[in-house]
Amino acid sequence: MLEKLSHILFSSRLLLPDLLFGVVFLAIVATIAFSQKLDVERTYRLFNMLMITVLISSGLVFYALFEFYKQDFESVSALFGQLIYLDSISLFFKIIISIASLAVLIHVWVLGYKVVGEFYAIFMALVWGLFIMTMTTNWLMLYVSLELVSICSYILVVFNKEKDNSEAGIKYLLFGATSSAIMLYGISLLYGMTGTLNFVGQEFATFLSQNPTWIVQIAVFMTIGGLLFKLSAVPFHSWTPDVYEATPTPIVAFLSIAPKAAVILVLIRLFSSLSIDFRMIMAIIIMASITIGNFSALWQTNTKRMLGYSTIAHAGFMLVGLLATNPIGIQSTIFYITTYLFITLAAFLLIDLMALKTESYELESLRGLGQQNTFLGLAAVIIMIALVGLPPTVGFTGKLLLFTALWESYQSSGSNMLLVVLIFGLLNTAISIFYYIKIPYYMIFKEPKIGVRYYPIGFIRNGFLLIFLFFIIYLFMSPSGLINLIESLKLA
C-alpha cells in the first residue's frame, strides 16, 4: 500500500507540468463560473487576463519540459503502474504540441478573435489530452485521452455557433463517434487475442503473432481507425473539408497539427512493436490519402477548404516514414511533423491575414493582393512551395528524408510495393503544385478588382508571420541541429 502510494507520488511529481494544465483548466472554469454579470469591458479584461495566464502557463510548461528533456533519460520512467511512459520522445512531442498551442493562442490574440472564456478552458483540456496521448502505451489510456481530445475538439469546432458551423460540428461529431466505436471494437479484438492492454510489451507481440495474420490485420486496421480519423487519413477523412471550412481559422490550424503529432507518436509506438506485416494496408492508406487529398483540392475555390484537402494529402506523407519501418523512417517522420508544424501554422495564419484584408476566404477575393502588398505575396509563394515540398524550404528537406528512408527500406526488403509508393508519392507533388500555386497566382498574376477596399494588416501580425517564414527557410539551410536532436530521442 505504502509502496503504491509512493509510486503514485513519484509519478505525479514527474508529471507536474501536465498536472498544471489540469489546475489551470479548473481555475479557468471556476473563474468563469463564479464571475457572473460582468460588464463588457471587464469581461474583456478578464479574457485578456485568462489569455495571459494561459500563455504563461504554456510557457512554464514548455520550459519545464525542456529542462526535463535536457536530463538524459537513460531509463524510461513507467508511471502509474505502467499506464504511462515518460520518455524523451514523448517530451519532444509535448514540446511540439506546446509550440503549436502557443502559436495558436497568439494567433487568436493578434488577430483579435472575440472568444469567450470557456474557449480557454476547453483548449487547456484539449492540450492536456494530447499530452497524455503522447505518453500512453496502454489501450485504455489511449482511448481515454483520445476521447478527451475528441470531445474538446467537437466543442471548439462549433464555438461560434453559426449555421454552417453547426452542420460541420454535427458531421465531425458523427464521424468521430463512429470511428471511436470502430476503434473500441478493434481494441477489444486485440485484447481478446493478446490478453494484455499494454501494446508495446513483449507479451503483446508474442500473442499477436500466434493469430492468423488477416484477422490481426483487420483488428489493427479497426484499432487505428480512431487514430486515422484524427489524422484525417483516408478512409476516415470525409469530415475534414467541411470542418476546415466552417471552423475559426486558429482552431483549424491547431487541429491540422497538434492532434496529428500526438497520433503519429502513438502509431510509431504501435508499429514498432507490431509483429505482423501491416505494410500493404499502410501503402493503400497512404496512396489513397495522397491521391484523394490532392485531386479533390484541385477543384476548390475556397482557400480553407483547399488547405483541408491538402492536410489529407499531408497525412499520407506523414505515414510514409512509418511504412519504411526502419529507425530513419521514424526519425524522418518526426522531422516531417516538426517542420510541417511551422508550414501549416504559417499557411493558416496567411489565409487568415488575407481574409482580414479582403474579408473572404474565396480564391477570387485574393485577386491582386500580392501586387498591393508585396510581403504577403512573397509569404504566399514561400509557404505554398513549402507545402508542395520545393527547395529552398524545409518542406523539401522533410520529403527528401521521408523518401530516402523509404528507398532504404525498399533496398533492404526488395518489396516493389514500397517503390510504387515512392514514385507515386513524389509524382503527386507535381499534381499538388497545381492547386497550391493558385494562391500566389491569384495574388500576383490577376489584376485587382476595382473598388475593393483593403484593410491594413499591421506590424505585429506581419512580424508573427515572419517568424514562421524564418523557420521555414532556416531549417532548410541548416537542418542538422534538429536532426541531431531527433536522432538522440529514445523510444520506450
Add this chain to the structure above:
Amino acid sequence: MNNFLLSALIFLPIAGSVVVLFLPSTFRDSFRWISLIVSVINLLNILTLYNNFDRQVSNYQFVEQHEWIRMSLGNLGVLSIDYLLGVDGINMPMVLLSGIILLIGSISSFTIEYRQKAYHSLYLLLSGSIIGCFVSIDFFLFFLFFEFMLLPMYFLIGIWGSEHREYAAIKFFIYTLVGSILILIVMIGLSMSVKDPFFSQEMGRTVHTFDFRQLTDFNNFIPHSILHPYEKQMIFGVPARLFAFILLIVGFGIKLPSVPFHTWLPDAHVEAPTPVSVVLAGILLKVGAYGFIRIAYGFFPDIAYQFTYIVAGAGVISIIYGALNALAQEDLKKMIAYSSISHMGFVLLGLASLTLEGVNGAIYQMFGHGLVSAMLFLVAGVIYDRTYNRLIKNFRGLSSAMPYFTLAVAVAFFGALGLPTLPGFMGEFFTILGGFQSEILPNWVSMLAMLGIVLSAAYFLWTLQRMFFGTFWANSNQEGKMQDLDFREIVMLYSLSAFSIIIGIFPSLIFDISGVSVKAFLNGF
C-alpha cells in the same frame, strides 16, 4: 583551393536580387542598371575564369568545398551534402555561355516597363540559380538550383508574357516539375547506393555522398545496393540501373526538350517576353542537355552504352519532327521554338554517338545554339516590339526598310541553318560525323539527321524570302512603325553576331576547353 570566383558568380546576382527587392520604388529607373552591372561583372568574372582555366587537366578546377549538411541516418550511416562547386571542360563552356546570354538578356530587359522591381529581382535570381546549376558538382546542390530555376521562370513568363501567359507558365511549371521529380527519385537512389570512400574510412561508418566525383566511380557502390553496377538488381523485372537511366532521360528530356516531351516549349516561348525567351532558349534548354551528359551518361555509362540508341533515336526524331513542325508554323516565334527542338536533337545525337567528335560536337552545338537561338528570339522580339504581331505572312520586304536588321537576321538564320564559318555548321558537322564514326549507331541514323539540316535550310530560307525580300509591305498599314534597329538592339544583335562568327571561325575556343575532359569522360564507356 581558396577561390571564391564560382561562389561570386552565384551570389552576386542573388545579392543583386535582394538589393533590388529592398530598394524603394523611387529608384525604379536604376533597377535595370543594377541588373546590367551585375551581369557585366559576372561576365568579366567568367572571362577571368575562362582565361585561367587549365586546358590540359580533365579534373574539376576552381573547386570549392564546404561541409553543408551532415545528417545521421542511424545505423545506415551518414548523409553528407556539401556545398561543392567546380568547373571542368564540360560545364566551362556552359558557364561562359550563361555569362554572355544573361548579359544580353539584361540589355534586352530594358524594354520592360511593367513592374520593373519585381522583374529585375526575379531575373537576377534566375541568373544566380542558372549559374549555380552549371557549376555545382554535388548532386543535391545541382538539384536544388535545378528546381529553383522553375519559380522565377514561372513568374517571369506568367506576369510579363503575352496573351495566354498564365496557361503557358503553369504548363511549363508542371512539365518541368514532373521531370525534376523523376530526377529526384534517381538522386535518392544513387546517394543511398554510393558511399564516400575517404570519409567512410575516416568516420568509421557509411557516408552516403552526392559528390559527382564519387558517384561516377563504380568502386564506391555499396555491395547489395539497388543501383550496384555489377549485381544485376531488378525493379519490376527491369534492371534497376536501366530503370534509373530511363527516369533520368525522361527527366532531362523534358527540360531539353526532346520529342515527345516537348509540348511545353512552343507555348512557353511564344508567351514569354523577349528577354525571357532568350534566356530560356539560350541557357535553360542547355541545362537539360548538360544533365544528359553529366548525369544520365556520366553516372550510368554501362547502361548508356547499351541503350544509347534510345537517346540517338529521340535525337533524330526531335530533329526531323521539330523541323517539320517549324516548316508549318505561321508564327515567327513558334517557328523558332520548333527549330530549337530540332537543333537540340543534334546534341542528343552527338552525345549518343559516344565518340570524341560527337560529344565535343554536342558541347559545341550547345554553345553555338545558345548564341544563335538568343539572336533568333531577339529578332522575333524586334518585330514584335514594333507591331505587336509575329505572323510571318504579315510582313514582306523588310530588307529595304530595315537593312541593319536584315543583316543581323541573315547571320542568325544562316548561323542556325549551318552555313560554314557560323556556329551551326560546326556543331551539326561534328555531331553527324560522330554519328557516322560511332560503332554503336547505324549509319542511317546520321543520314536521317542530315535530312534535318536540309529541312532547316528550307524553313529558314523560306521565312527569309517571305519576310525580307520583295516589295516592302506590312499588314494593316504598319509600314511606318518598321524603323531600323536602335542602338540597344544593334549592341545586342551585333555583339552576338560577332561572338557567333568568332566561335564559327575558331571552334578551337570551345574544343580546347572541352577536349581533355570529354576524352576522360569517354574513358568511362
